[in-house]
Amino acid sequence: MSYNSYLSVLLMAATCCSLVITYLSWKRRELPIAISYGLGLLTGAFYTFGYAFEIVSTTLDQIRFWLRIEYIGIPFGTILWFILVLQYTGRQKYINKWVIGFLMIVPMITFISHNTNEWHHLFYKSMTLDYSEGFPLAVLEKGPLYMLHVLYSYSFFVVGMVFLIQMFFKATPRMKKQIAFMIIGSWGPYGFTLVYLCGIIYMPIDISPFGFIFSGVFFLWGIYQFNMLRLAPLALQKVFASMQDAVMVFDLDNTLTSFNQSAVGVIQGLSHQWIGQPAVQLFNSYPVLLAKIVQGPSMASKIQLAGSTDEQFYNVHMSFITDIQHKPAGKMILISNVTEVVRSEERLRDNARQLSELNTFKDKMFNVVAHDIRDPLAVLINLMELMEDDMQDCNGDHEEIVREMGQQIQNTFILVESLLDWFRSQRGGMIFNPVERDLALAVQTSLRLLHVRSESKQIQIISEIPKDTYVYADKEMLDLIIRNLLSNAIKFTELGGTIRLRTEHAEDRIIVSVSDTGEGIPTDQASTLLQEFYPISSMGTAGERGVGLGLTLCREFVRLNGGEIWFDSAPAQGSTFYFSIPTPPEAPTQPPARGGQR
Template structure:
């Protein structure tokens, strides 16, 4: 049996090897590199299959037929291999349909010229049979188009090998092994063809197809050792692609090897062109994710990432991927969107905070009611006692006492009504409604409420605030501030003293002062007076007692209206309390606004 039959069997084995790898590539056709790789091997399969029958053919006509089969793949093999190299080395951005169309011009000319050679003889000048080996072999005299085809193919082969070598020099040790298999496997067809065409060694037959046998061995070994095509069952791929969580797979050199569709919603601009890129390039806009990849497996952690629409929160899980021998072969980054859960937690915390503040507000307002209603009720009790004593002593009419008693009852009723109206307006949080108000009128109203107390201690109340002095504040809060400051001034002023109110405008604020000729404060008292969260009430000059919340409420209400409060005090000479309040509606632009009104940023 002639040795050409053994060679034919060997070529058929190479064809089967190429077809098997082509099938494996077809199963991973969602990856562009698998498509170009599979098509390149398919062109080689046409070559080896056709030549397997060419070397056992017995006539020139049969040889021409099998040459046409070979040239279905030969013209296009180099370009498909070059596309594969561009994708493998991360230069797929240069590939588009117009570039590929230009690259295919010479291969198409080669294909057409070969099949029409009998008309023009530009590809083969002549074809004759040679029986020197004991079986017919064809002797070809190459034409200019054949030489163009060879020069074109080897030009791209040289460029492609240069790109692979450049990648090899920059690669990590593990990646260098894989690139080495790519380089050696690619040299098979081109190296064998180069030896045959150069004539350095006499070869009666074309050994170029046997280069595919050589390449097939290395490519199969590379697929087994390094999973070059990263093959996976189709069912698992479907699950991987349909997962709601973003999954990104990296090799041990932190190079991106795969990702699912959900990753597009996390990493802006990610596409299959990024496969083969290092993590540093993939996550250059996401330093937190890059740090997770670099540090390896870690416990779940929550991070905030800027999305295409707004800020999103993700739970990150980083783990190793192991092979059947439990050896790490890669890393998997899992990103679970927990934005809604975080938002819900924030809403729950905010609701809890508001409930706590509302509860504190409720407690304080009960104290406000007790603080403001106590004094008028005490006056009513004293008047009742006086009236009873007078009626018992003289048995006459007491129109003056009865009139004053009625006035105090009316004032108390008005105060209670105002407070109740205010309580009704505070549903859902501390909401206040600032209005433009005449400060002089507000002061006079509150002076009348405290007139009996001041007369009881013979204290003179003087207001130097002219009518038409307008401020912009919540009505009930302003009354509470003035009333508390006046009440404290009366409490700590000796009999026969004086309390004076003034107002000076500075820029867009009105500075209101309440001065007394009382006992003043020591430096220790002054340093802690407005700083204490829960002050202790002091006894007044006439033994008056209180709940100790007056100045605390003043401080909070002044701040909530956009002002400040401070004081000056000298022992045995008196104290002056100051507070500022806005004068123009524009001043409220700094306060948060809701549909219901101006909502306080912080509840009492």
Template structure:
């Protein structure tokens, strides 16, 4: 049996090996480098398959046929190998359709020239049969286009090897083993071809296809031992597909291996150009993340990223990626967006804080109520006792006692009315429901309720607020604010005085003022009024008594409606109380929708 049959069997085995590697690459086709590597192996399989039948063919016509099969892959193998080297050495940015198209110009010309050689003989000048080895072999006289093809292929090979040598020099010791296997495997077809074309050693058989056997051994070793070319990164298999969370994969030297689209949206600067670069360069603007990457694997911890459209919170988890033999091959950083969860927690804490404030406010109010309700009731009891004693003695005039009782009962009624307002606002949570309201209508409603009191003291109340001035506030709260401020003005204004109401718009707020000609507020009272401590009730100009709840409720209700309250006063010259309320607008609508959930 001639040795060409053994060589043919060896080439068929190499073809099967190349096809298996092409299939494995197809299964990982989501990686660009797997595509270029798989197509390169497929191109090589055409070469080895065709040459396996060429060396066992008996006629020149059969040899020509199998040469055409070989040249389905031969022209394109070097370009595909060069593209793979660009991707492997971190130069994916060059692998664009336009650039790849330019690289394919010479291979396409070679392909066309080989198939049309019978017309022009520029690729092969002649083809003859040589049977000196005991079996037919083809003798080829190469033409100029063949020389162009060889020169182009070895030019790309030299550039590619230069890129890998440059990568080898800068790589870590662990990566150098992978790159060395890549370089040795790449020398297979090209080294054997140099020996064959140079004629240094007489070889009747073309050695180039056998170089693929040599390359296949080293490539398979590298893929199995070192996960070379990153054809099967386990992290990508597990989590990359359809992931909303950001996944970033590093090798054991903390160099970037891969990432998904979610990571690209979160981390600035992630692109194909930076693959293979160390983490300390890529994450210099993210010191918290860099610290996590450099540490040992850790459970989740929250970090906040600033500088985006909105500050985001992410739960960070670092884990080791292991192969099937439980051997560490890299690290995986997982970022889960927990912004909404954190925002919900913050809202809940804010709600809890406001509930605590309301509860504290209510406790303070109850302490005030307990003190203020006891004294007038005690006086009523004493007066009734005196009245009973006096009525037992005939003929006494009880007009003074009866008048005092009426005044105390009136004061107690005022207290009960204020308490009802307070309890109504606190029972089962206060419902905040802002609406558009005509301010003039709200003022007239309050004036009707206070008409008897103002006429009793002959006080003139003048409202300079015309109709059509709309505000955006809770109806019940607005009515209580106006009613309490007018009630206080009547209380501290002498008989025959006047009260004036005005409204002026400033930006997105309506500022309402209530001015009186009363006795004013002393400096000691002014320091405590509208402060956190509850003010002590003062006696009015006609002996009216209060409970100190009015201004406290006004302050709280103005704040809940998104406004402010303040005052100006001079002793003996009267006082002016101001409060602001939002006017109807988009901003006010947003405020009301947020406040509705806060104060429920």
């Protein structure tokens, strides 16, 4: 068997290796450089496969057929290699469909002219057979379009090599080894072809396809020894396990090599043009991330990225990517959005704080209750004992004692009623159900309930609230607010005084005022009256005793309805209590009904 048969077997083996690597590159097609690398190997596979059969062909027609197979890949190999170099050296921004289309013009001319050479002979002027080696070999006389193809290919090869050499001199020592393998591997097809075309050494066969074997050895060594294409696939295994998290992959020199789609939503401006660029240049706006990239494995929780415009919180985890020998091959940053977790924790802290305040409130209220419920009950007991003694001694008039007993019983009843209202509001028993309500009617209802007390002190109550003044509030709470403020006004207004109710509109709410001509609030009490702690109630102008819960309930119920409460007072000049309450929300405008055919 002649040596051309052995060469054919060698070329078939090279073709199989190229196809295997092309398949592996296709599986890793998420990385753009893997696509250009795989397509470049595929063009070489067409070349080696076609030439393997060309050198064992026996007729000129068979050789022409296998040449057409070879030229499926030959015209496009250089351009695909040049695109790979642009990606590898960080010049992805120059790669777009228009640039690629422009670069493919001459390769398409080469492909078409080769397949139509019998019509014009501009690619090959002639094609004959040479039997000097003991088997037929094609002798090709090159035409002008062939020379255009060679000149075009080597022009881009020279430019690509310049880019690689520039990158080599700027790279770190570890990266220089990887780039050196890229440079040496790239010389395989072009160096062998240059030797064959120049005729420096007599070569009866075209040694160009064997350059792909040389190139493949160096590329494979670079891939598996220096992780030229393995870095991103190793990280992508973790990306797929948590696609909602942002993942960015860097080599050991802190150069960005890959990222997933979620990272685009976290890092502003992140695009494939960033791949191949150093982290120091890319992440100046994200000092926290830059620090994580530079340092070793670490974990940071609930941080805000300085470059982000929204208030989002993230967990940032930096870890090493290791190869099959458990040696560091790169770095991976995993960024998890934990905004909802942080918000939930804040809500839990707020709830805990509110519960703590509620417990404090209850403790203080029990102190108030201990005083206010014990004293009137003790008085009732003493009065009852006196009544029993007097009723045994004489049948005199006990009207004063009975009146005092009635007052004390009434105060005790109000205390119990207020306590029930408060407990229902704090324990969820009182359901907050805001409705649209006519404020003037609500005031008149409370005035009827307090008519006896106001008449007994000859107090004139004037309501200047116009009819059809609507508010949006819980009915029971609104009644209690009005009733308590009016009750306090009656309590602290002298005999024959005046109480006046007014309203004022302010944007989307109504401000209600209750003014009296009473004795006013002492300065020492005014500073603490509506604060978080709850003072013991004062005695009224006619000796009335309160229960200490009225204003507390008013404040809580006004707050629940979305309003505020405050007051103005001066000694001997009376007091004015204000509270705001929302107006009814505007009903959505309904479009007029339209008539017409159905």
